[in-house]
Amino acid sequence: MSLFWIVIRELAEIEAMATSKKVITREDWEKRLNDVKIRKEDMNKLVMNFLVTEGYVEAAEKFRKESGTDPDIDLATITDRMAVKKAVQAGNVEDAIEKVNDLNPEILDTNPQLFFHLQQQRLIELIRNGKIEEALEFAQEELAPRGEENQSFLEELEKTVALLAFEDVSNCPVGELLDVSQRLKTASEVNAAILTSQSHEKDPKLPSLLKMLIWAQNQLGEKAVFPRITDLSTAKLEDPPV
Amino acid sequence: MDSSLTLSLSHTNSDTHDLIGTYFLEQWRLKSKAAVRKSESVMGVSENQYLMEIDSEECEEEKEELPTELDTLHSSGGFSIVGSDKLSVRYPNAHLHGHDVGVVQANRPAPCKRLVYYFEIFVENAGTKGQIAIGFTTPGFKLRRQPGWESNSYGYHGDDGLLYRGQGKGEAFGPAYSTGDTVGGGINYASQELFFTKNGTVVGTVFKDVKGPLFPTVAVHSQHEVVTVNFGKRPFVFDLKAYEAQERAKQNSTIEKLSIPQNASYGIVRAYLQHYGYEDTLKTFDVESRSTLPPISFVQENGFAEDVSVYSLNQRKVLRQLIRSGQIGDAFGKLRELYPQILQDGTSAICFLLHCQNFIELVRVGKLEEAVLYGRTEFEKFYKLGDYDDLVKDCAALLAYEQPQKSSVGYLLGDSQRDIVADAVNAMVLSTNPSVKDSRECLHSRLDRLLRQLSACFLAKRTFNGDQGEGFHLHRILNSGRKG
Numbered sequence: 220m221s222l223f224w225i226v227i228r229e230l231a232e233i234e235a236m237a238t239s240k241k242v243i244t245r246e247d248w249e250k251r252l253n254d255v256k257i258r259k260e261d262m263n264k265l266v267m268n269f270l271v272t273e274g275y276v277e278a279a280e281k282f283r284k285e286s287g288t289d290p291d292i293d294l295a296t297i298t299d300r301m302a303v304k305k306a307v308q309a310g311n312v313e314d315a316i317e318k319v320n321d322l323n324p325e326i327l328d329t330n331p332q333l334f335f336h337l338q339q340q341r342l343i344e345l346i347r348n349g350k351i352e353e354a355l356e357f358a359q360e361e362l363a364p365r366g367e368e369n370q371s372f373l374e375e376l377e378k379t380v381a382l383l384a385f386e387d388v389s390n391c392p393v394g395e396l397l398d399v400s401q402r403l404k405t406a407s408e409v410n411a412a413i414l415t416s417q418s419h420e421k422d423p424k425l426p427s428l429l430k431m432l433i434w435a436q437n438q439l440g441e442k443a444v445f446p447r448i449t450d451l452s453t454a455k456l457e458d459p460p461v
Numbered sequence: 462m463d464s465s466l467t468l469s470l471s472h473t474n475s476d477t478h479d480l481i482g483t484y485f486l487e488q489w490r491l492k493s494k495a496a497v498r499k500s501e502s503v504m505g506v507s508e509n510q511y512l513m514e515i516d517s518e519e520c521e522e523e524k525e526e527l528p529t530e531l532d533t534l535h536s537s538g539g540f541s542i543v544g545s546d547k548l549s550v551r552y553p554n555a556h557l558h559g560h561d562v563g564v565v566q567a568n569r570p571a572p573c574k575r576l577v578y579y580f581e582i583f584v585e586n587a588g589t590k591g592q593i594a595i596g597f598t599t600p601g602f603k604l605r606r607q608p609g610w611e612s613n614s615y616g617y618h619g620d621d622g623l624l625y626r627g628q629g630k631g632e633a634f635g636p637a638y639s640t641g642d643t644v645g646g647g648i649n650y651a652s653q654e655l656f657f658t659k660n661g662t663v664v665g666t667v668f669k670d671v672k673g674p675l676f677p678t679v680a681v682h683s684q685h686e687v688v689t690v691n692f693g694k695r696p697f698v699f700d701l702k703a704y705e706a707q708e709r710a711k712q713n714s715t716i717e718k719l720s721i722p723q724n725a726s727y728g729i730v731r732a733y734l735q736h737y738g739y740e741d742t743l744k745t746f747d748v749e750s751r752s753t754l755p756p757i758s759f760v761q762e763n764g765f766a767e768d769v770s771v772y773s774l775n776q777r778k779v780l781r782q783l784i785r786s787g788q789i790g791d792a793f794g795k796l797r798e799l800y801p802q803i804l805q806d807g808t809s810a811i812c813f814l815l816h817c818q819n820f821i822e823l824v825r826v827g828k829l830e831e832a833v834l835y836g837r838t839e840f841e842k843f844y845k846l847g848d849y850d851d852l853v854k855d856c857a858a859l860l861a862y863e864q865p866q867k868s869s870v871g872y873l874l875g876d877s878q879r880d881i882v883a884d885a886v887n888a889m890v891l892s893t894n895p896s897v898k899d900s901r902e903c904l905h906s907r908l909d910r911l912l913r914q915l916s917a918c919f920l921a922k923r924t925f926n927g928d929q930g931e932g933f934h935l936h937r938i939l940n941s942g943r944k945g
Contacts, residue, residue, distance in 0.1 A: 259884060275750070277748070278745040285778075286742075424939065425908075429721045434716045454907040456914070
């Protein structure tokens with residue numbers, strides 16, 4: 220063992236003594252890692268779940284062929300879902316609403332908040348395109364009645380209509396509504412609602428597992444000093460900090 | 462080139478071969494053992510399946526024996542009579558002394574390598590006084606005392622609904638219970654609490670200060686009292702699954718608040734596809750991710766990791782396709798042509814894996830005579846080595862059955878066996894990359910390493926916690942959240 224590692228280990232032990240934490244050496248830890256049994260099929264499923272949930276339909280199809288992993292959803296439904304998502308992202312909200320209803324009319328019927336957000340996005344797009352009269356008419360006829368039912372809808376409506384009061388919307392307090400991030404937010408809400416309607420979880424499992432890893436390392440870190448993975452993108456095992 | 466250098470190089474090579482080949486042989490052995498277990502349980506060898514956690518194939522080490530019946534050996538002699546089914550207790554005679562409690566513990570302590578343990582009693586007859594108790598006690602508990610009367614014991618008492626935990630006086634806890642009620646006792650290892658239920662509803666929780674093993678315990682204390690116990694053989698009145706889900710959700714909401722770098726998952730999936738040579742998927746994935754909104758701004762990680770994983774991507778893809786479609790001969794040919802060093806040692810684990818697969822493919826298509834011949838020429842040298850006996854036997858056993866798919870070695874004909882061979886070859890090819898310093902990096906994808914780390918953390922944490930609590934079960938997580 221090189222002198223460097225001896226020093227590192229000694230420092231780690233000193234730190235551990237100071238905090239009365241147990242030290243798990245790299246050697247011991249690697250042995251534990253080797254004893255863990257992770258099934259290839261399960262990893263394949265995890266990857267498939269990511270592709271499917273995130274809407275990589277072609278990749279999911281290829282992955283099915285290459286790995287023999289069955290997707291947990293009918294791949295055809297991904298195409299429809301992605302078409303809706305893309306329509307919202309491109310600002311074609313009417314088109315998106317129609318597509319959602321084609322897919323399953325219950326989605327919007329049972330989800331007033333989502334429907335309101337889509338209508339709100341439609342209003343935003345009208346304002347963006349300078350169709351002021353049409354925007355006002357739409358706000359009064361379609362959105363205002365819904366605002367009466369729900370206080371938070373009303374607030375959001377007022378905020379959106381406020382866009383009309385500013386000449387330079389890019390610099391106004393509600394300008395973020397015109398930002399692309401607003402479209403993405405609405406698109407992701409629709410996406411989640413469609414997945415839920417298909418009895419599928421709205422989020423892929425992989426990001427949650429990564430968070431769980433950080434959590435588990437922190438939890439163990441309260442009791443012991445052990446080699447951690449701090450950089451998820453390399454997954455390199457690091458010696459305990461000194 | 463210096464001859465000593467060549468020597469040392471070839472030495473490293475054979476070490477590499479051993480390491481990778483042995484790893485995949487172990488993967489095979491895991492399947493083999495699982496198949497044996499499965500066929501045993503189908504044949505009815507392990508009759509009391511619910512004793513063992515059979516739902517979790519992946520966590521053999523997690524098997525803990527569960528309490529199944531009442532302990533008749535140590536039960537308090539004349540003051541309680543355990544029924545012949547060992548699942549019911551009856552208080553016998555009238556007018557006994559006040560200390561003559563009939564206490565019975567379960568035959569085993571509550572298992573602890575899990576989120577929750579739970580059992581139920583049904584009060585068939587509350588007798589003259591209804592002095593029934595349900596609770597948990599430590600080994601060596603005085604079996605003439607109500608659970609809760611002594612320190613290190615807990616009891617929820619039927620006559621007053623109080624909770625006793627070794628402090629002389631009971632404390633207000635839940636409702637009283639009597640004839641016709643179902644009462645349950647549980648241990649929540651995540652919150653370190655005990656909880657009790659009445660007719661399917663949680664009535665209260667109490668902190669569990671005992672760290673060691675706890676036995677499910679019931680007590681009867683007045684004439685005609687009869688209680689039956691359910692250790693899980695029959696469905697519980699209480700919805701345990703829902704309770705567990707709720708406990709997990711609590712933990713998950715903490716976890717979900719943590720943040721991870723944007724696109725971390727994306728990068729890990731991409732690296733996975735590269736690692737295993739899923740080239741077609743990778744290319745499509747890249748095309749599709751370019752058209753997403755917002756476009757994935759994935760920062761390329763340091764060049765080294767990328768280089769290692771894209772190394773001979775296309776060749777690895779082709780080899781995988783050949784093996785997955787059963788064309789082992791062609792895979793051999795391809796390897797001989799492109800990576801002869803992999804096949805150099807004819808008795809290596811990788812050669813063994815390929816020969817076995819070739820044999821399996823012959824059996825699959827019904828070329829049994831050819832298979833016998835092939836086995837005779839190829840297996841002998843491996844059999845002599847001794848390391849492969851068990852696996853050679855598994856392969857040979859295929860010949861014994863008219864319908865090998867349905868036999869205990871039927872797993873050999875499954876897709877996953879081809880996958881093991883394909884993954885082994887993939888790792889071997891990766892290890893021929895001159896820039897690979899340690900062949901262990903060829904074994905595991907980044908995803909694999911992260912999941913291993915996650916699992917190891919759970920296990921280490923549990924060890925610090927007196928072996929209490931859940932391990933990490935990817936399988937369970939994958940199957941959760943699926944409705945309908």
